[in-house]
Amino acid sequence: MRLKMGLNLTRNYSQNFNLVKRRKKIIKFIIIHYTGMKSEQKALKKLCDRRSKVSSHYFIKNSGEVINLVPDLYEAWHAGKSKWKKIVSLNKYSIGIEISNPGHEYGYKFFSSKQLFSLRKLLKYLIKNYKIKLENILGHSDIAPHRKKDPGEKFPWRELAKKKLCKWHNLSINELKKFREVDISKKNKKLFLTNLSVIGYSVSEKMKFEKKNSYIISAFQRRFRQDLINGTIDKECFLISKKLAKI
Numbered sequence: 292m293r294l295k296m297g298l299n300l301t302r303n304y305s306q307n308f309n310l311v312k313r314r315k316k317i318i319k320f321i322i323i324h325y326t327g328m329k330s331e332q333k334a335l336k337k338l339c340d341r342r343s344k345v346s347s348h349y350f351i352k353n354s355g356e357v358i359n360l361v362p363d364l365y366e367a368w369h370a371g372k373s374k375w376k377k378i379v380s381l382n383k384y385s386i387g388i389e390i391s392n393p394g395h396e397y398g399y400k401f402f403s404s405k406q407l408f409s410l411r412k413l414l415k416y417l418i419k420n421y422k423i424k425l426e427n428i429l430g431h432s433d434i435a436p437h438r439k440k441d442p443g444e445k446f447p448w449r450e451l452a453k454k455k456l457c458k459w460h461n462l463s464i465n466e467l468k469k470f471r472e473v474d475i476s477k478k479n480k481k482l483f484l485t486n487l488s489v490i491g492y493s494v495s496e497k498m499k500f501e502k503k504n505s506y507i508i509s510a511f512q513r514r515f516r517q518d519l520i521n522g523t524i525d526k527e528c529f530l531i532s533k534k535l536a537k538i
Contacts, residue, residue, distance in 0.1 A: 303350075304362075307339070307345060308361045315421065317384055320375070320381055320385035320427045321418075322387050325394050325441040325446075326392060327394030327396060327397070329397045334350075338389065345368050355406055355409040357413060363417075366383055369382065374435075375492075388410070402447070425456070426490075458538065470525065470529075472527075475525065490535050
């Protein structure tokens with residue numbers, strides 16, 4: 292199978308999807324995952340095993356080969372319990388892309404150039420075909436921060452944004468570093484969490500900075516401040532959140 296963008300696909304359909312076909316216009320999101328398993332072959336097998344009850348629409352191998360596991364117009368089971376802005380359970384509204392990578396538990400590594408080449412081609416096609424907004428291209432950790440870390444801090448969000456394949460801020464990285472680990476007022480910490488809510492994260496209304504929201508802060512950092520993930524709000528994070536909330 293060949294997409295219009297010039298990407299070759301292999302079909303290897305999973306049994307794990309909802310049988311009711313969905314309308315094209317209901318697809319609003321693309322969710323990016325890593326497999327988080329030691330073996331690429333075992334990960335692919337799991338995504339096709341009825342007993343696992345998980346799947347995705349696409350699987351990108353280490354070689355860059357892309358496998359179509361579930362047709363786009365059927366709901367795959369990749370997001371699980373999830374929320375973004377006011378939308379709960381994103382499976383219904385999204386296309387899931389799994390990228391082979393052992394993840395944080397089994398020796399997390401940078402994604403290969405072949406994988407990223409294929410991902411860029413696939414994203415271009417999906418964005419065009421389903422009119423996906425760039426702010427709706429998300430990581431699993433964005434929509435399920437209490438459970439997930441993928442695709443993680445080694446995933447090149449900034450580089451994808453340069454090619455208009457996801458959302459990013461336009462602040463200077465070098466300038467931002469001056470504000471790293473600089474404390475801010477309690478008022479601005481609350482404003483930071485408000486900004487995260489505007490961006491789309493499911494922030495706890497109780498504003499418990501060090502507990503429940505620390506997972507969300509870490510998810511934000513994995514996405515937008517990748518070289519320091521500590522679950523703590525500082526001025527650098529605040530400035531990034533402020534910018535993103537306005538875009």
